[in-house]
Amino acid sequence: MSDQEKINQFMQKCRDKGLSVTPQRLSIFKALMNDSSHPNPETIYKGIKEENPTISFATVYKALETFEKHGIIKMVTSLHNTVRYDPMLQQHHHIVCAKCKKVIDLVDEDLNQIKIPESITKENQFLDFSIQFNVICSECRARQ
Ligand SMILES: [Zn+2]
Ligand SMILES: [Zn+2]
Structure with missing residues (x-):
């Protein structure tokens, strides 16, 4: 799937769930969508802070939680007691x-x-x- 298709799918899912697609939410999703390292919220925050100087860690943390709750991303559970996120939704x-x-x-x-x-x-x-x-x-x- 191309990046544009992933973004389109993300925006469609947000619309279906009644979530607004803010520029911040979009950049959080973009940071995760091609990342297979299962990053934690801190890593995602550090990765987008430069492009989004006004974004706070709490915003990133909450957006990830919201995405997870609505099935847009997955959470890798109980991994060494840290929260790690996963953009891959197919069973693996x-x-x-x-x-x-x-x-x-x-x-x-x-x-x-x-x-x-x-x-x-x-x-x-x-x-x-x-x-x-x-x-x-x-x-x-x-x-x-
Ligand atoms: Zn190792
Ligand atoms: Zn995975």
């Missing part, structure tokens, strides 16, 4: 380095097909799942 899994906290996307159809245990589906409404693989990445291994 994560390879996480226990040392440098790097998060790598893994799209794998075989993993998507695993059998969901009945103990989960019996009484709950099953939504989706994402597997986290904890590793020590090659860069960190080289440094050991």
Whole structure:
């Protein structure tokens, strides 16, 4: 998908959810849309501060929360106790380095097909799942 298509899709989703597309919200989304590093709010804030000198960290933080609540981006949960955001909405899994906290996307159809245990589906409404693989990445291994 091209950048323009991603932006169009973002604006369409905002309209559908009744969110106004402010220039600040747009630059926050743009900072995230091609970022596969699963950045935290601080990193996103630092990345756009120069272009948006008037933007505050609280604004960035709140906008990300709002996007997440409306399904525009995803939150990577419980990753070393920090909030990390993910622009990829299709089902995928994560390879996480226990040392440098790097998060790598893994799209794998075989993993998507695993059998969901009945103990989960019996009484709950099953939504989706994402597997986290904890590793020590090659860069960190080289440094050991
Ligand atoms: Zn690492
Ligand atoms: Zn991801």
